[in-house]
Amino acid sequence: MKLWIVVCLTVMLGSCSSQPTQIERTQPNIVILFADDLGYGDLASYGHPYIRTPNLDDLAAEGQRWTDFYVAAPVCSPSRGALMTGKLPNRTGLYGRQINVMFPNDTVGMPYDEETLAESLKNQGYATAIIGKWHLGDAPDFYPTRHGFDYWYGSPYSNDMDWVGVRGFEELMTLAAQGKMAELQAEVTARQPKYFDPKLEYWNVPLIRSERNGKGFTDEIVERPTDQRTLTKRYTSEAIQFIERKKNDPFLLYVPYNMPHTPIFRSDAFVDKSLGGRYGDVIEELDWSVGKIVSKLEEIGLAKNTLVIFTSDNGPWRAMQHHGGSSGLLRDGKGTTFEGGMRVPAIFWWPDSIDPAVVSDIGSTLDIHATVLALAGTNATNTDGLDLTRTLKSRAPSPRQGLAYYRGGELRAFRKGPYKLHLVTEGAYNLPPKRTEHENPILYNLMDDPSEQFDIAAENPEVVAELLRALEEHQQGMTEQPPIFDQRLKVLQP
Secondary structure, three states: OOOOOOOOOOEOOEOOOOOOOOOOOOOOEEEEEEEOOOOOOOOHHHOOOOOOOHHHHHHHHHOEEEEEEEOOOOOHHHHHHHHHHOOOHHHHOOOOOOOOOOOOOOOOOOOOOOOOHHHHHHOOOOEEEEEOOOOOOOOHHHOHHHHOOOEEEEOOOOOOOOEOOOOOHHHHHHHHHOOOHHHHHHHHHHHHHHHHOOOHHHEOOOEEEEEEEOOEEEEEEEEOOOOHHHHHHHHHHHHHHHHHHOOOOOEEEEEEOOOOOOOOOOOHHHOOOOOOHHHHHHHHHHHHHHHHHHHHHHHOOOHHHEEEEEEEOOOOOHHHHHHOOOOOOOOOOOOOOOHHHHEEEEEEEOOOOOOOEEEEEEEEHHHHHHHHHHHHOOOOOOOOOOOOHHHHHHOOOOOOOEEEEEEOOEEEEEEEOOEEEEEEEOOOOOOOOOOEEEEEEEEEEOOOOOOOOOOOOOOOHHHHHHHHHHHHHHHHOOOOOOOOHHHHHHHHOO
């Protein structure tokens, strides 16, 4: 992290300093930097040998780096919905049993009866902005500006959606409904080479600007198709401008980057820069972006009154091979309930407030909601999240002792303490292992075996019984909503 260099020139009548005046408020600013498909092993501070991330490494050294931090779902839309609401996807309906995420031209989105983090903070006097990918409804009625954000500049869904010159989503779903799986698989397989040699013209993803305007909204498409090569740079510029505009008010700045979700693009300045190849270029540009945003906070004296959180929406997309990132020593990746699918990097930085440490307690993106609201002076209600404030400020043990692993609305695994119990195991995106429902659940000790290789259930029946009781207690407390994403299938029904 760039440090302030204070130069004092003592002259006849006094001295001068470049040290910024720190702005102190009761309510901290909140900056959430949210990568897309970033793997557990993709940062230098998490063990990558070739990708250089000096800015994130500095944040990790000066703040807290969590080793056991999780998302609420192993794919995009339900994970983001959980971050925004502090609730598991099954509780809000932001999931699908047949359709995993939201797609272009959806007629549904974030439910209006769910209060988002942005809405809660607006009620506490915060200015709010999202700079980046939303993926919780692309119809204007479901834009983030309709859910508590004052300003949005970004994409409505993933950067590989809205393909040009190929069958659309409804056509693919029709093939599935007709049982033409071989034809569907051939269509999907034919697209893979385009991921590995991406061209801007392959996708028609829009770049949108939306803002509150009095009692209404102003929405515009800035660019279509989006020039994805410059997205990270433009998001960085927009984020810095928002900080400058709102420096005198408490603010929430949510920056959900499109990268490194495939197709991966980077600006000219980062082409062939990394030893880690094209994927490394993309990660190093994200690191550059983080550095610029934090430097702006330092420059205008906001650093000591701003909590910065960096994490990811799920694990790496292993089907994308060298374009898909690494889960390090963790097993599998995106789409699965193995550790590589749901355990993600997490760095918390807040100078003079966070007690620096490497934290190996359990935490979750669900907890960001409760923690931020507590810091803002209010309490989260009807939440699955827990307040991590004492852990951040004084290294008290995390209040989270357990974690449920859901995929497609199905509870597949449960963790309590160091132990993890698998009821159902399955790979994703046509990668092994095949789906197995375990009559005798699999048990791992994640402290001894973070790669989930050695089943110790037979030797530990009392631990299995304890986790089954905890899992049952969790299920009894779950009030489930119907899956919103699957509503799109109704139009295909005769």
